[in-house]
Amino acid sequence: MSCPTRAVHAVCLSLLALLCAAPAATAAGEGWSVAPAGDGRPFIYAEGAPGSALRDTVAVTNRTRHPVTVRLTGTGVPVTFADAEVRVPARTRADVPFTVTVPEGAAPGDRTGTITARGGDGGSGSVPLLLRIGGPALSALTVERVAVRGDRITYDLVNRGTTDLVPTLSVHADGVFGTLLDRAPRTLPVELPPGRRLHLGEPWPGRPVLDAVDVRLTVTAAGGARDTARTSARFVPWGGVAAGGAALALGGAALTVVLRRRRRTAPDPAPASERVCEPAELTGVVR
Secondary structure, eight states: OOOSSSSHHHHHHTTHHOOOOSSSSOEEETTTTEEEEESSSSSSSEEEEEOOOOEEEEEEOOOSSSSSEEEEEEEHHHHSSSOOOEEOOTTEEEEEEEEEEEOOTTOSEEEEEEEEETTTSOEEEEEEEEEEEOOOOEEEEEEEEEEEEETTEEEEEEEEESOOOOEEEEEEEEEEEEEEEEEEEEEOOOOOOOTTTEEEEEEEETSSSEEEEEEEEEEEETTTEEEEEEEEEOOOOOOHHHHHHHHHHHHHHHHHHHHHHHHSSOOOOOOGGOOOOOOOOOOOOOO
């Protein structure tokens, strides 16, 4: 699991600054230390495909005149030790084998981790670990859950591939009377790791007050990744509608009052017994 060739070793050294701000064989107190077993490697390097088990060894060196008990743990990558707790005799080095398991379905790329040793004397030490996962590189992403909320267009970006992506976004919106938005593609200030979902928003100041709008978002990324999603929105000035409805209701109420007043002031029709029958007009028509 150590760097097998000079080429791989050169790749490892390019990441050394990130992994090793201090010496990898970190001393715990003055008496014991932990380091990769072997020829003075600065850190542990492992490389394999998803599902593989990669083996290496870490060394705990006790320079004191009394035994030291050290407990080993791994973080960042899945590490299993042959002995998680080791008792190291005085002036002795203990080599502890361990296994790094690459998860099934893991995306290709580099993962960093740490092997930490903690002693019963309160001291601790650590060794950086770099895991490189092999496999085909696939660039794919989707834009989902597009919605217009107030003065913003919200959406989700999902990395469906196996490589880190820096997405580019373009926005287009059409209303009843033509184009409302036409924003050219621009790179978003985010980096999307494989399998990651991000909820983002696009500001829309000055959106229409009254219109029916169709919105289209298009995202792209290196490697040919591309996706488009659409949504629609209806903008209605509900305050104006409410005011108009109130005015209409008030007018209807006023009309009802006027009609009632007219009915009250109009003279009642005379009784049938008091009505005067006017003579019928003779038209000279014989039937």
